[in-house]
Amino acid sequence: METRIVVYPVLTIVVPCYNEEEVLPETVFQLTTMLQTLISDKLIATTSTVLFVDDGSKDATWTLIESFHDSSPLITGLKLARNAGHQSALLAGLMKAKTYSDCVVSIDADLQDDTSVIREFIVKFHEGYDIVYGIRQDRSTDTFFKRVTAQGFYRLMNSLGVKIHYNHADFRLMSKRTLENLEKFQEVNLFLRGMVPLLGFPSTQVYYDRKERFAGESKYPLRKMLAFAFDGITSFSVTPIRFVTIMGFLLFALSVVAGLYAIVGKILGANVTGWTSLVLSVWFIGGVQLLALGLIGEYIGKIYKEVKHRPLFVIEKDLTATGRDHELVHTPSNQVSSSR
CATH class of the missing domain: 1.10.287 (Helix Hairpins)
Structure with missing residues (x-):
C-alpha cells in the first residue's frame, strides 16, 4: 500500500508599510492569527510567514517590526534604505517572498482589506488558480468625491484599453510561477494592478467589504491619488x-x-x-x-x-530566513542583481 505524502503550500503575506506604528500591532495580531488558523486547518505549511516591508518610515515602524520578529517566528521584515514608493515596496516584498514561497498574498497595513478573505484566497489557490483578485463589493465607506473619481478612473482605464479589474487595488494572491514571470517585466514606472492581468494565468475573483482604516492617517491624499491615476494611464496607454x-x-x-x-x-x-x-x-x-x-x-x-535602469529599491536590512547581511538591490533590466 502506497504512503501518500501531503505537501502544504508555503504562504507569505507581504505588507508594505510607511509610518504605520499606530496600526502595526493590530495588523500583526490579525495576520498572525489568520496564519495560525490556516496552519491548524492544514491549508498552508507551518513555515508560512508575514513579511513586512518598511518603505523608509520616519516613525517607529521598523523598530516594531524587529520587535515582533524577535518574539514570533511568523514575522519577518525588509527595511528599504529610502522611501521608494508603495508599488516599489510591494514589488520588493513580492520578489523576496517568491524565492521561498508557493503563493504570496499582498495586503496593505491599514486593515481596510478584510484579512478573513485570505482564507478564501488559499481555497481558490488549492482549486488551481494562480491569481486571486480581492474585489470590493461597494464603496460605501468612501467619501462621495473619492467614490466618483475612483469609478471614473476605472471606466477611463477600460475605455483606453487597459485591462484592470474594477474596484481592485493590490489585495491579491499570486502563485510562485506568476511572480517568476512578473519579474521578467522591466518597467520602472510600476502600476502593478495593470501589470498582473497581463500575465494571463488562471485567475478568479473574491468579493469582500472594505472597512474603515483601523488607525493612523491615509498615506494617499488627493494629490498622490491623482498622480497615481495619471501614472497608471500614461504607463499603459498611448x-x-x-x-x-x-x-x-x-x-x-x-x-x-x-x-x-x-x-x-x-x-x-x-x-x-x-x-x-x-x-x-x-x-x-x-x-x-x-x-x-x-x-x-x-x-x-x-x-x-x-x-x-536605476534600481527600483535598495534593501538595507533583511530579517527573512534567506536574508543576507550585505546590501540588496533590484534592477528592472535583464541583469542579475545581488538580490536574486
Whole structure:
C-alpha cells in the first residue's frame, strides 16, 4: 500500500508599510492569527510567514517590526534604505517572498482589506488558480468625491484599453510561477494592478467589504491619488498622445475654415471686428499647445526613467530566513542583481 505524502503550500503575506506604528500591532495580531488558523486547518505549511516591508518610515515602524520578529517566528521584515514608493515596496516584498514561497498574498497595513478573505484566497489557490483578485463589493465607506473619481478612473482605464479589474487595488494572491514571470517585466514606472492581468494565468475573483482604516492617517491624499491615476494611464496607454494628435488636426481644420472666412470677408469689404474673440482664440490654441507639450513631456520623462535602469529599491536590512547581511538591490533590466 502506497504512503501518500501531503505537501502544504508555503504562504507569505507581504505588507508594505510607511509610518504605520499606530496600526502595526493590530495588523500583526490579525495576520498572525489568520496564519495560525490556516496552519491548524492544514491549508498552508507551518513555515508560512508575514513579511513586512518598511518603505523608509520616519516613525517607529521598523523598530516594531524587529520587535515582533524577535518574539514570533511568523514575522519577518525588509527595511528599504529610502522611501521608494508603495508599488516599489510591494514589488520588493513580492520578489523576496517568491524565492521561498508557493503563493504570496499582498495586503496593505491599514486593515481596510478584510484579512478573513485570505482564507478564501488559499481555497481558490488549492482549486488551481494562480491569481486571486480581492474585489470590493461597494464603496460605501468612501467619501462621495473619492467614490466618483475612483469609478471614473476605472471606466477611463477600460475605455483606453487597459485591462484592470474594477474596484481592485493590490489585495491579491499570486502563485510562485506568476511572480517568476512578473519579474521578467522591466518597467520602472510600476502600476502593478495593470501589470498582473497581463500575465494571463488562471485567475478568479473574491468579493469582500472594505472597512474603515483601523488607525493612523491615509498615506494617499488627493494629490498622490491623482498622480497615481495619471501614472497608471500614461504607463499603459498611448491614447492620450493620439488624442492630442486628433485635436491638432481638428484645430488645423478650424483654422483653415476661419482663414477662408476672413479672406472672403476681406474680398467682400466686410469689416473685421471682434478683438475679444480673437484674443480668446489665441489663448485657447496656446493652452492646447502647452497641454500637448506637457503630455508629450510626461511620456518622454517616463522613457528617460526607463533607459537609466536605476534600481527600483535598495534593501538595507533583511530579517527573512534567506536574508543576507550585505546590501540588496533590484534592477528592472535583464541583469542579475545581488538580490536574486
